[in-house]
Amino acid sequence: MTSRGDDLPVxxxxxxxxxxxxxxxxxxxxxxxNYTWHGNLDAFNDVLRGGFGTPxxxxxxxxxxxxxxxxxxxxxxxxxxxxxxxxxxxxxNRSTIAARIAAAERRDGPxxxxxxxxxxxxxxxxxxxxxxxxxxxxx
Numbered sequence: 020m021t022s023r024g025d026d027l028p029v030x031x032x033x034x035x036x037x038x039x040x041x042x043x044x045x046x047x048x049x050x051x052x053n054y055t056w057h058g059n060l061d062a063f064n065d066v067l068r069g070g071f072g073t074p075x076x077x078x079x080x081x082x083x084x085x086x087x088x089x090x091x092x093x094x095x096x097x098x099x100x101x102x103x104x105x106x107x108x109x110x111x112n113r114s115t116i117a118a119r120i121a122a123a124e125r126r127d128g129p130x131x132x133x134x135x136x137x138x139x140x141x142x143x144x145x146x147x148x149x150x151x152x153x154x155x156x157x158x
Contacts, residue, residue: 027154028074034084038091040100040131060138067142068151077152080139085157092132097123100131 030050037046044058051072056062069075082088101120108116122128129137142151 027077027079029079029081030073031081031083034082034086034088034091040092040096043088043092060134064138067139067153068148079154079156081156081158083158089132092135093130094123094126097131
C-alpha cells in the first residue's frame with residue numbers, strides 16, 4: 020500500500036502478473052491482510068465492503084495493465100468460469116447460467132473483466148455501495 024495526496028491508501032494490482040481468473044484471484048488476495056480470497060465473486064463483493072484485510076475507510080484500487088486483464092478475463096475466461104458454475108449451481112439456476120454461456124459464446128454481454136469492474140465500481144462514487152469509498156483506476 021502506498022498513499023496518495025488525499026491520504027487514501029492505494030492498493031495496486033498488475034495485469035501483467037496474471038493471465039487467467041485464478042491468477043487474478045491470487046494477485047488480488049496478496050493485497051489482503053490475513054485473508055485469502057478464493058475467487059467467489061459474491062465473496063469478492065463482501066471483501067470490498069471491508070473487514071477482510073482491506074482498508075476500512077475508503078481506498079484506491081489501481082489496476083495496472085488493465086487492458087491485458089481485459090483480454091485475459093474476456094469471453095473465453097467468462098465461458099470457462101460459467102461452465103464451472105454450471106457444475107455446482109442450484110438446479111433452478113442452470114438455465115440462467117446456460118443462457119449466459121450461450122451469450123458469451125456469441126461474444127455478447129459482459130465478460131468476467133466487466134463483471135469484476137462492475138462489482139468494484141458498485142463500491143465507489145455513484146455505486147449502490149458507494150459508502151465503502153473505493154475508487155477504481157484502470158491504467
